[in-house]
Amino acid sequence: MKRSEEQEQISKLQHDWKQLDELGDRSPASVLQIKELIALQKEKQKRAFYKEVSIFFVTAILLLSVFMMSIVQAPVVFLTVQVGAIVFAPIILYVLVKRKKDEGKVLQ
Known part of the structure; x- marks a missing residue:
């Protein structure tokens, strides 16, 4: 029984060696x-x-x-959008910065 296992392992090793040789036979790109x-x-x-x-x-x-x-x-609409942007941009920036800082912290 032991002898057949050794033979099997030897054949597997030989097969693996052949595969390694085939990998080495490939020529590199010119x-x-x-x-x-x-x-x-x-x-x-x-x-x-x-x-x-x-x-x-x-x-x-x-x-x-x-x-x-x-x-x-529509200058009124334009001015409304600009005022809204001035008001909401710092709030959005604050929320995004706070979220970014919270991502870096380890949960306690």
């Missing part, structure tokens, strides 16, 4: 392939950057046009 991958990644980053910048500009233009229209069309 310098040319690595450069191509880097170039592709840079191109993807460039496209993502331009997409993000264009979304930013469209959003900024939209917000500025809404801002200008609200000043021209």
Whole structure:
């Protein structure tokens, strides 16, 4: 019985060694392939950057046009929103800062 267990363990070890040898046999990527991958990644980053910048500009233009229209069309509404922002912004900031400080504390 002991002999068969030893044989089984030896065969498992040999199988594992073969797997390790197969892992080592893989050749690393060539310098040319690595450069191509880097170039592709840079191109993807460039496209993502331009997409993000264009979304930013469209959003900024939209917000500025809404801002200008609200000043021209309904100055009372604009002033009400501004006063509300002046009143509620510090309250919201206080709540957010307090919540951030509470997250860092350990429960007692």
